[in-house]
Amino acid sequence: MILGLLKEHGKETRVALLPETVQTFTDLKVEVLVEQGAGEKAFASDADYEAVGAKTVSRNDVFAKAEVLLQIQPPAEGDTERIKDSQVWISAFNPLWDTALVKTFLNKGITTFSLDLIPRTTRAQAMDILSSMATVSGYMAVLEAAAKLPTFFPMFMTAAGTIRPANVLILGAGVAGLQAIATSRKLGAQVQVFDVRSAVKEEVMSLGGKFVEVEGATEDKAAGGYAVEQTEEYKKKQQDRINEVAAKSNVVICTAQIPGRKAPLLIPKEAVDAMKPGSVIIDLAASTGGNCELTKNDEVVEYKGVSIIGQSNYPAQKPVDASRMFGKNVLNFMKLMIGEEGELNLNFEDDIVKGTCITHAKEIYNERVKSVIETK
Template sequence: MILGLLKEQGEEQRVALLPEIVSKLVQAKVEVYVEKDAGASAFQTNEAYENVGASILDRTELLKKAEVFVQIGEPSLELIRQLNDKQVWISQYNPLWNTDLVKAFLANGVTSFSMDSIPRTTRAQSMDVLSSMATVAGYKAVLEAANELPNFFPMFMTAAGTIRPATVLILGAGVAGLQAIAIARKLGAQVEAFDVRAAVKEEVNSLGARFVEVEGAIDDSAAGGYAVEQTDEFKKKQQEAINDHAAKADVVICTAQIPGRKAPLLIPTEAVERMRPGAVIIDLAASTGGNCELTRNNETLIHNEVKIIGQSGYPSLMPIDASKMFGKNVFNFLQLLISEEGDLNLNFEDDIVKGTCITHQSEILNERVKSVVES
């Protein structure tokens, strides 16, 4: 198998595979080509890749020679058109939203895998890039909030008097939310968390936060760990509770997302206008519309003296460790595709391989993506 590691485009600073992972692939009898300067933004030199057995090529040559391509971000339509039906694409390209990319892969007969479609099973946990990157996002969100807030996070008892700890409200208690809770508590803040999934209450409490409960939620035990759509009556009660708690918070960190759908609106404009002057909102759901009505992706704005930061790219701002985590997830997945002889082995009898594969031989294999594209 010949694997090509591509350089990320735009402002992305991560790289899909660090040299330490490339070394493991070489040991598994995989021939690895790395695009020139692919790791530069993550502080990885071309020489570091060559030292573990990879070859450095320019993009044009790499696209011609490689059998399997690995990247973090979504490919351009132009890039897809350069691929053929003998090549395989692996990245995180959000096929439920980017249906134009799915159609382009279909048109060229390219086999494509999207790492954000990894099944949420115990066996697949070591390949779950969404959880890995959410850990980074939750961590960085709290640090930025602490930096932007015009108050201390912890309580201070000084000769000038006692300074109360900051109050932090976390919306969504998935991986990013739980990480945000843990970091905010370590920084000494008082933390509250809201999630429609009652099952996460114990995890929230175990991290030292208070769980904001709203009665009447639809049971989500069969949703594979994701949130589900709720009734209008529940949404009204939920909104009232969130508005009340947000009004008392110094920081609100928004992490609630539903795969394949617009992010749920949890902080309407009127809730922002009830918040304290100087308060900070960090919206990690910005790329899918945001949990705050006023959020703009990759923008910071101030409304009624409240700072609203729309940021979905925190992992890119921590390129070394984020690349390490992403690359280990990818390597664990690639092990399912590599035979003992180092050849490509697309075993669609494996539920993880089949569940992560979006297109193959001009067909959509992922049933959820198929229903979206063909609807």
């Protein structure tokens, strides 16, 4: 197999594979072509890649010679026209949301795998890029909030008096939320957490957070641990409770998302109106509409003294470790498709391979994506 590692576009600083992970691919008899400069923003030089057996070539050569094309982001503008139907495209392209791109891949007959849809099973944990990147996001969200807040996070007892700890509200107790709880507590904040899934209460409490109870949530074991749509009655009770807690919070960190749908609105404008001047909202769901009504993706909105930070790519602010984690996930996934002699083996009998495959032979393989496409 010839694996082509592409340079990311736009503001992305990560790279899908660092040299240390490329070394393992070459040990598995996979030839690796690296686009020149692919790792420079993650502090990996072309010489570093060549030292572990990769070849650094032009972008044109990667597209011309590689059997498998790998990057983190969806294809850059014009790249879908360059991908041949004999090639395999691997990235994280959010197929439940970007159905137009899925249809383009489908019509061209390109085999594609979207790493953000790796099944969330015990066996697939070592391949789960969402969990890895959410860890970075939860950590960074708290650090940015602490830097932006005009008060301290921890309680201080000084000769000048006692400084009260910050009150932090975290919406969503997935991986990002749990990391945000842990980091907030390490910094000395008081933390309250809301999630519609009652099963996460024990994890929240084990990290030192207080779970905000709202009775009557709908839960679906078939949702693979994700949140699901709720009834209107529950949404009303939920909103009243969140508004009440948010008004007393110095920091709100929003992490709640539903795959393939717009992020749930949890902090409406009237809730922001009731917050204290100087408060900070960090919205990790900004790329899918945001949990806060006033969020703008990749922007900081100042509203009545409240800072609303829409940030959907914190991992790019920690490119070395984020790339390291991402690359290990990719390696563990691709091992399922590498034969003994380094050849490409698309084993669709494997539930992880099949579940992550979006399009192949002009068919949609992922059932969740297929259902979304059929309803649009």
